[in-house]
Amino acid sequence: MRRTIERVTKQTGFTLLEAMIAMVILSFGILSLATVYAQGIQVASITQFDYIAEKKAEEAVETIFAARDSKLLAWTNIRNVTGTGGANDGVFVVGALPLCAAGPDGLYGTADDLTSVPDVVIIGPGPDKILGTADDVVMSLTNMTRTITIVDVTGEAGLRQITITMNYTVGHLNRQYTLVSFIAEFS
Numbered sequence: 515m516r517r518t519i520e521r522v523t524k525q526t527g528f529t530l531l532e533a534m535i536a537m538v539i540l541s542f543g544i545l546s547l548a549t550v551y552a553q554g555i556q557v558a559s560i561t562q563f564d565y566i567a568e569k570k571a572e573e574a575v576e577t578i579f580a581a582r583d584s585k586l587l588a589w590t591n592i593r594n595v596t597g598t599g600g601a602n603d604g605v606f607v608v609g610a611l612p613l614c615a616a617g618p619d620g621l622y623g624t625a626d627d628l629t630s631v632p633d634v635v636i637i638g639p640g641p642d643k644i645l646g647t648a649d650d651v652v653m654s655l656t657n658m659t660r661t662i663t664i665v666d667v668t669g670e671a672g673l674r675q676i677t678i679t680m681n682y683t684v685g686h687l688n689r690q691y692t693l694v695s696f697i698a699e700f701s
């Protein structure tokens with residue numbers, strides 16, 4: 515008598531459908547990680563440009579104070595060329611200007627600024643390992659503008675308000691930094 519032995523074989527492993535579902539879930543995970551990473555890079559970039567904007571605004575204010583102290587500018591010159599608080603003998607150009615070299619007067623935002631020499635931030639010494647040479651690695655600041663507005667303070671003779679507004683883009687984001695300072699006629 516022959517006995518038929520039936521073997522029940524159970525196949526283990528994944529079906530194609532299961533594998534595909536797993537891949538979809540996995541890809542969602544990887545994509546969300548990539549988003550977090552990209553956001554991290556953007557935040558780092560924003561922080562960097564926020565800091566630069568702050569320093570570039572401070573730099574402009576400091577040169578104005580220095581020009582007053584050194585008598586390079588008379589009190590009547592420390593104004594915009596026109597507009598609110600502006601005057602014919604004011605020297606600061608109205609509106610947003612690209613960041614460039616200050617020119618012969620050492621002041622940012624005046625008519626002699628060297629637009630052909632854009633301002634940059636040095637981020638490395640370059641192949642020669644010496645800072646301040648032609649091969650320095652620099653970061654462009656063409657994404658940034660600076661607006662200098664100077665107005666008289668009402669009721670306070672000999673006092674003016676300087677507002678430096680830095681506008682810049684980081685990726686698709688428009689950012690702004692404003693520095694308000696007061697300058698008196700006499701230091």
Ligand SMILES: [Ca+2]
Pocket residue numbers: 615616617618619620621622623624625626627628
């Ligand atoms: Ca200048």
